[in-house]
Amino acid sequence: MISIIWKRVKNNRTAVIGLSVILAIGVLAVGAPLFAPYDSSAIDVDNTLAAPTWSHPLGTDELGRDILSRMIWGGRVSLKVGFVAVGIAISIGIFIGALAGFYGGIIDSLLMRFVDMMLCFPTFFLILAVIAIVEPSITTIMIVIGLTSWMDVSRLVRAEILTLKERDFVLAARAIGARDFRVIFRHILPNALSPVFVSATFGVAGAILTESGLSFLGLGVQPPDPSWGNILYSGKDYILTAWWLSVFPGLAILISVLCYNLVGEGLRDALDPRLWRSEK
Amino acid sequence: MEDNTENMNEAAANGEFLLEAREITKHFPARSGLGKTRKFISAVDGVSFGVRHNSVFAIVGESGCGKSTLARMIIRLLKPSSGTVLFKGNDLLAMEGEELLAFRRSAQIIFQDPFASLNPRMRIMDALAEPYRIHKLAPRNEIGARVAELISKVGLNEDALSKYPHEFSGGQRQRICIARALSVSPELIVADEPLSALDVSIQAQIINLLQDIRKGPAISMVFISHDLRVVRYLSDEVAIMYLGRIVERGATEGLFSDPKHPYTEMLLSSAPKLKYSREESSKGLSCRPASGDMPGIVDIPAGCPFHPRCPKRFEPCDKLRPELKASGGSFVACHLYQ
Numbered sequence: 001m002i003s004i005i006w007k008r009v010k011n012n013r014t015a016v017i018g019l020s021v022i023l024a025i026g027v028l029a030v031g032a033p034l035f036a037p038y039d040s041s042a043i044d045v046d047n048t049l050a051a052p053t054w055s056h057p058l059g060t061d062e063l064g065r066d067i068l069s070r071m072i073w074g075g076r077v078s079l080k081v082g083f084v085a086v087g088i089a090i091s092i093g094i095f096i097g098a099l100a101g102f103y104g105g106i107i108d109s110l111l112m113r114f115v116d117m118m119l120c121f122p123t124f125f126l127i128l129a130v131i132a133i134v135e136p137s138i139t140t141i142m143i144v145i146g147l148t149s150w151m152d153v154s155r156l157v158r159a160e161i162l163t164l165k166e167r168d169f170v171l172a173a174r175a176i177g178a179r180d181f182r183v184i185f186r187h188i189l190p191n192a193l194s195p196v197f198v199s200a201t202f203g204v205a206g207a208i209l210t211e212s213g214l215s216f217l218g219l220g221v222q223p224p225d226p227s228w229g230n231i232l233y234s235g236k237d238y239i240l241t242a243w244w245l246s247v248f249p250g251l252a253i254l255i256s257v258l259c260y261n262l263v264g265e266g267l268r269d270a271l272d273p274r275l276w277r278s279e280k
Numbered sequence: 281m282e283d284n285t286e287n288m289n290e291a292a293a294n295g296e297f298l299l300e301a302r303e304i305t306k307h308f309p310a311r312s313g314l315g316k317t318r319k320f321i322s323a324v325d326g327v328s329f330g331v332r333h334n335s336v337f338a339i340v341g342e343s344g345c346g347k348s349t350l351a352r353m354i355i356r357l358l359k360p361s362s363g364t365v366l367f368k369g370n371d372l373l374a375m376e377g378e379e380l381l382a383f384r385r386s387a388q389i390i391f392q393d394p395f396a397s398l399n400p401r402m403r404i405m406d407a408l409a410e411p412y413r414i415h416k417l418a419p420r421n422e423i424g425a426r427v428a429e430l431i432s433k434v435g436l437n438e439d440a441l442s443k444y445p446h447e448f449s450g451g452q453r454q455r456i457c458i459a460r461a462l463s464v465s466p467e468l469i470v471a472d473e474p475l476s477a478l479d480v481s482i483q484a485q486i487i488n489l490l491q492d493i494r495k496g497p498a499i500s501m502v503f504i505s506h507d508l509r510v511v512r513y514l515s516d517e518v519a520i521m522y523l524g525r526i527v528e529r530g531a532t533e534g535l536f537s538d539p540k541h542p543y544t545e546m547l548l549s550s551a552p553k554l555k556y557s558r559e560e561s562s563k564g565l566s567c568r569p570a571s572g573d574m575p576g577i578v579d580i581p582a583g584c585p586f587h588p589r590c591p592k593r594f595e596p597c598d599k600l601r602p603e604l605k606a607s608g609g610s611f612v613a614c615h616l617y618q
Contacts (some may be wrong), residue, residue, distance in 0.1 A: 020327065111468070168393060169397050169398050169399075169400075171357050172397050172398075173354070176463075177384030177414045178410070178414055187399050190401040
């Protein structure tokens with residue numbers, strides 16, 4: 001099964017490019033202490049706002065800190081926020097969606113009205129409001145993004161389950177005597193999850209963007225800890241004189257979000273069993 | 281109706297029936313647009329019949345007449361709105377826990393569309409092992425051997441076991457579905473149009489497989505189809521359904537050689553034959569397409585539901601609904617025989 005999916009993703013060139021870039025960023029972020037040429041908060045007073053040179057490939061900021069090193073460390077934050085927030089979101093989403101779709105009736109109505117209510121809040125401002133009350137840190141940001149982005153997943157899962165539970169193979173499983181637990185976990189969920197994986201991939205991109213946005217507003221990761229968003233934030237004052245301060249973190253956000261979206265699209269195509277031929 | 285129920289009660293008392301449906305009805309709510317005016321569609325309306333031990337009971341009817349709904353109700357995948365279903369004399373709808381599990385072991389279903397009835401993410405091996413696990417029919421280390429035995433029984437190779445459903449053709453998948461149904465050694469198999477999604481050449485193979493199963497250990501079958509030739513070949517008794525009701529019921533041979541209800545006549549004359557006897561040709565009894573369309577199930581005509589299409593309708597047909605009554609060896613719901 002996994003080999004079939006891998007083969008299909010492999011045939012999709014843009015998805016492979018996206019995946020390679022994501023993996024490269026991932027390796028850099030995980031191995032930050034190895035790859036970063038300088039400490040992320042090491043100050044070089046002689047070289048403040050220095051343009052890119054061989055010793056500082058992406059230049060330095062107003063305190064003389066190396067942008068490349070800060071970006072590698074910042075990548076850690078972005079990845080962590082992306083994955084943990086999405087993990088929280090899909091766990092809640094699958095649980096609520098599965099409950100609503102499988103049991104239907106009043107449970108479904110109540111849960112879906114709750115989802116509608118959550119969707120009414122402009123997510124970003126909800127997060128801003130929460131951050132204004134709770135002290136901003138990576139952990140609170142991850143949790144808040146997770147708690148405010150599960151609605152799409154739960155709708156997806158619910159819709160999938162609604163169609164799946166009437167399918168003949170689910171009826172056949174019931175006819176053979178399978179109980180709810182087996183029907184849900186062996187027959188329904190495995191078939192309902194592929195759109196969730198796809199949506200999770202897009203979700204990582206969204207979470208990275210949200211974190212960058214928050215950090216850019218100064219409500220996310222707090223200095224001196226670097227994140228792509230707050231490097232961009234500190235660069236905005238010097239955008240006319242020191243373009244490298246804004247351009248490189250901006251590009252990093254752009255490229256990684258783009259690559260997650262490319263992989264998401266590749267996965268979406270690869271996970272659709274209707275597109276499977278009897279290739280092996 | 282009285283004759284009918286009397287006869288059924290007698291048969292039931294003798295324990296002749298493996299499965300018996302008594303006046304089962306299924307309504308589906310139909311909401312019209314945004315309005316809250318609730319209408320009900322009766323997909324199945326007061327259907328009674330009995331399936332005898334070791335026999336094949338066929339249910340015939342056009343698309344949309346409620347055959348599949350009926351199939352799902354007699355196997356408790358769908359609860360009837362009213363009426364009872366008895367399995368070996370026990371109320372199927374009241375079953376719970378162990379008793380229900382025992383019923384699941386004794387009654388199985390084969391669906392129409394073999395492409396929809398296998399879990400696309402499960403290997404055949406796991407799909408077939410599932411019944412053994414659920415009912416603990418074999419020790420864990422013997423399940424593999426039992427599954428291999430099962431797959432060869434339906435004419436597939438053992439290497440099929442490690443594949444996924446999408447790697448098979450429709451006919452092969454239907455064999456797998458049959459294997460799954462056979463895994464629990466059921467006493468009753470409900471086959472819901474098992475042939476209509478298959479090519480003609482493959483249909484013949486599946487018919488032979490079903491015929492083999494029938495000849496095997498004590499097993500009864502409810503065979504739902506619209507293919508009259510197959511029904512005649514396979515079944516012992518037939519019920520003809522029209523718009524959720526049985527219009528004629530009786531022994532297969534009798535019903536085919538001497539159809540009583542005008543609808544049955546219409547169905548039989550619309551089935552093409554290769555050869556017509558001289559008598560039939562002289563009477564102009566060659567293949568005639570069934571005339572008219574079945575009215576929608578939402579607006580079932582008053583009186584006899586068949587009267588708008590009936591060539592033999594007369595005075596009471598559009599006012600009174602005929603009941604199913606004994607006539608000769610079978611039961612007919614038609615004013616011509618009341």
